[in-house]
Amino acid sequence: MASFFSERTAEYSLIPAVIGVLAKNNSRIVPIYFWRTREGNNISLAQNLSGRVKVLAMFARRPKLCGKNGYVSGKVNKNILRYALHARKYGVATISGFISVDSIMNLSNEDSYVWFDLSNSKHSINDAEFFCRANSNEILEMNEFCSDINIINKDDISCLIDAICKPLIWQECIEVISELNKITYSDNNGYFGRFLGGGYRPVYFLIFE
Template identity: 30%
Template sequence: MTSFFSERTAEYSILPVVVSYLQRRFGAAVPMYYWASREGNSVAREVHDGRHVRMLALFARRPKSVTKRTMSGKLNAELFEFADRAERHGVPTVAGFPVVRDLFELGEDFQTFWFPLTRSPAQEVFFQVDLTRPNPTPMSQNGRPIRTVELCDLGDTVSSAAVLSWKAAMAAISDARTSPRMGGAAFWGGSPYNPVYVLVPA
């Protein structure tokens, strides 16, 4: 399906919304993009020794096949597989989908669908959004609404996440990024689908 911007562009727009909310709720929240040779190295481990955090993994998704009346999107199977692995470490995962018709609407007050990815079947999920409705809802191919949550629900999820030491948090990320579809670890030790993380000090 065609689109008009990348997941990284979507990430730049939806991440500040999540970080700002979590900062207000918990007092501090830090976005992090993980590199094994940076955040995952021994220097970072020494610098952050004694730190404990709760984490949220966030995948940005992008609108596709946009018309004046509808847009569509997809949640890849790899995202659900990542979420299943992350959940074993007490790390929740969410996908954010900005409901915008063009790039510049990302600079306005736009709606975002937040899809919780835990306890979901590891298969691709295609959905469509009817833009003519006053309160659009993502609908699956069989016509059923797909579950989304609000920011306050994400806050509750983070509150219930496992408290991890820095070393355990980085190990959890490393394990969750290991992709069975790639026959083990992909380039730089992870899946080609990599989330951004929000760390909340515990």
């Protein structure tokens, strides 16, 4: 099955969609790609000594052409499901956004965005895989490991935050994100995977009170 854009490219389209929903009820929303030595360093800590923040994690997922005209496939990897399981224990909600398109020219079509709530994930031993009708949000088939992920509407994201997210002081926020980022490294990434930042990293949306 052929890929034609990366998860990072998908993030550039999905982030504005999430911010648009969250902005209806929150005035300060900051999307970040977290590095402990940048967003989590002492300078950042000194700038955010007051106030509390809720954390939403989003994993972008990319489509693959599967050989059938009008269909694309996608998956949520088992390490992402494991991440979501642990994130909920820390008071962090986890979603995934999948863009069900068959051409990079259609990335801005929000009608093709499929949103998953991963916060009820259990420890999965396999990837959750699915097939979609291209250029729509219609899922045609899901494998058995999709049983722990829920398809949601974009507007449900705010409710998910209210139900799961715990207000954290900034130092707690840094420690929680740092710990969670360790979870998504694949077992076979080895030294070079860790050194080069391998594994899946979400976009974090910080919702400041």
